[in-house]
Amino acid sequence: MQLSLANKYRPQTFREMIGQQHIIGILEAKMQSESDFMQNYLLTWPRWTGKTTSARILAKAINCLEPIEWNPCNKCANCMAINGSTTLDYVEIDAASHTWVDNIREEILDKALYPPTMLKKKIYVIDEVHMLSKWAFNSLLKTIEEPKWNVCFILATTEIQKVPDTIISRCQVFQFKKVIESEIADHLAEICEKEGFEFQKDALDLIAMISDGGVRDSIKYLDQVSILGKITSENVSKFLWVLSENNVKNFLIIIKTGDKKQIYDAIDQFSQQGIDLFQLAKQVIWIIDKSILEDTDFYLFLSEKFSNILRQIRYYPYPAVLFKMELSPLNSQTSTLTSIPSPSQISTANIQPVSVSSKPVETAILADIQSIPSYEEGQDVWQRVVLSLNEWMLRSNLRDHTILDKLENWVAHLIITNKIAEISLQKAETRSDLEKKLSEIVGEKVILERKFESREDYLARSLDF
Numbered sequence: 332m333q334l335s336l337a338n339k340y341r342p343q344t345f346r347e348m349i350g351q352q353h354i355i356g357i358l359e360a361k362m363q364s365e366s367d368f369m370q371n372y373l374l375t376w377p378r379w380t381g382k383t384t385s386a387r388i389l390a391k392a393i394n395c396l397e398p399i400e401w402n403p404c405n406k407c408a409n410c411m412a413i414n415g416s417t418t419l420d421y422v423e424i425d426a427a428s429h430t431w432v433d434n435i436r437e438e439i440l441d442k443a444l445y446p447p448t449m450l451k452k453k454i455y456v457i458d459e460v461h462m463l464s465k466w467a468f469n470s471l472l473k474t475i476e477e478p479k480w481n482v483c484f485i486l487a488t489t490e491i492q493k494v495p496d497t498i499i500s501r502c503q504v505f506q507f508k509k510v511i512e513s514e515i516a517d518h519l520a521e522i523c524e525k526e527g528f529e530f531q532k533d534a535l536d537l538i539a540m541i542s543d544g545g546v547r548d549s550i551k552y553l554d555q556v557s558i559l560g561k562i563t564s565e566n567v568s569k570f571l572w573v574l575s576e577n578n579v580k581n582f583l584i585i586i587k588t589g590d591k592k593q594i595y596d597a598i599d600q601f602s603q604q605g606i607d608l609f610q611l612a613k614q615v616i617w618i619i620d621k622s623i624l625e626d627t628d629f630y631l632f633l634s635e636k637f638s639n640i641l642r643q644i645r646y647y648p649y650p651a652v653l654f655k656m657e658l659s660p661l662n663s664q665t666s667t668l669t670s671i672p673s674p675s676q677i678s679t680a681n682i683q684p685v686s687v688s689s690k691p692v693e694t695a696i697l698a699d700i701q702s703i704p705s706y707e708e709g710q711d712v713w714q715r716v717v718l719s720l721n722e723w724m725l726r727s728n729l730r731d732h733t734i735l736d737k738l739e740n741w742v743a744h745l746i747i748t749n750k751i752a753e754i755s756l757q758k759a760e761t762r763s764d765l766e767k768k769l770s771e772i773v774g775e776k777v778i779l780e781r782k783f784e785s786r787e788d789y790l791a792r793s794l795d796f
């Protein structure tokens with residue numbers, strides 16, 4: 332029988348578990364120590380995969396007749412019985428299923444009183460233990476309060492915060508961590524070598540990213556893609572409805588142009604092809620993380636947009652529309668959950684780019700005054716300056732995250748409310764461009780003074796009379 336890769340490479344010992352080195356040493360030490368004979372265990376994982384596999388390894392390690400350095404041998408009668416689920420002494424229960432919740436007393440706890448028939452210890456694995464009812468927890472607590480040397484409970488959960496403290500305090504707790512992408516990719520590379528698959532490193536990185544910490548999922552994906560032959564990014568994207576890294580980068584180039592039509596066309600095309608836009612947003616963040624130094628300003632700008640997308644996409648019925656809203660060059664503010672409505676909304680249709688040759692009409696009016704008295708007026712002038720910049724990212728970013736607080740003695744006091752805007756304004760070139768444009772409007776040489784302040788702090792301060 333041909334085993335699926337996921338089953339073939341399912342870990343059978345502590346040593347084979349990926350990314351859990353911090354726990355393996357302790358688990359092995361526990362197995363050595365006689366004093367923990369009457370111990371129950373609580374395994375907690377950040378996600379649903381891997382819990383029962385770990386519980387099974389632990390059960391085998393406790394019962395193995397010929398352990399190898401405290402790891403199960405997977406060959407003795409006890410290991411085989413647990414692996415093949417052929418003994419009544421090893422019971423796996425899914426607490427998410429109602430039948431067990433209702434019958435826990437009769438089905439499990441009463442039976443746990445009888446000694447094992449085959450294994451050294453009877454093992455009860457209760458998966459998703461946080462799903463048990465209060466009543467069931469009380470019954471369980473009574474049972475583990477009086478531990479018996481020949482019965483062991485292995486509880487597993489993804490939500491330890493929902494497990495009562497009284498239970499937690501009576502168990503040895505092992506907190507497994509989410510497996511990081513590079514560990515998964517390395518593991519996949521090992522499998523490819525063993526299986527004789529030709530592969531590209533990028534393709535494995537992509538699979539690891541999509542699997543989101545699930546080792547078993549990643550192996551399943553690898554298995555599927557291997558049907559197409561070579562493991563390349565192209566084949567991964569064909570099979571798993573994601574874009575290859577090159578195509579994601581091409582999309583970023585389109586975003587950078589600021590050409591609304593091109594951006595929207597690309598998004599529509601992804602929708603039609605059935606590309607998973609949630610994965611696409613994750614891929615963009617992943618590329619930003621890898622390549623931030625290549626184009627820092629642009630990537631910082633993108634990171635904000637795509638963080639917004641990721642925050643909302645799970646609750647948004649039309650992901651493509653969300654993409655368009657966030658990536659729309661002229662409308663960058665509309666959907667940001669955290670943004671506070673701009674006090675002065677000005678219609679972009681009325682904005683005339685400031686040019687060196689033609690002085691705008693308001694110059695004359697503003698030249699008469701030494702300061703801008705109101706917030707609205709300050710913002711109005713500042714928005715005109717910002718929106719006359721050539722680069723649309725900078726335009727969008729400064730528009731959302733800077734406020735002209737006041738103009739006094741031809742010094743423009745600017746409040747910056749976000750880190751990305753602050754970084755953009757660290758560039759002398761950007762500042763002098765802004766100063767030049769502002770000077771043109773005001774009719775005098777103006778110098779920019781910058782101050783970083785959160786928008787909340789700024790608003791609180793300006794409302795404080």
Ligand SMILES: [Zn+2]
Binds near residue numbers: 396397404405406410
């Ligand atoms: Zn064994």
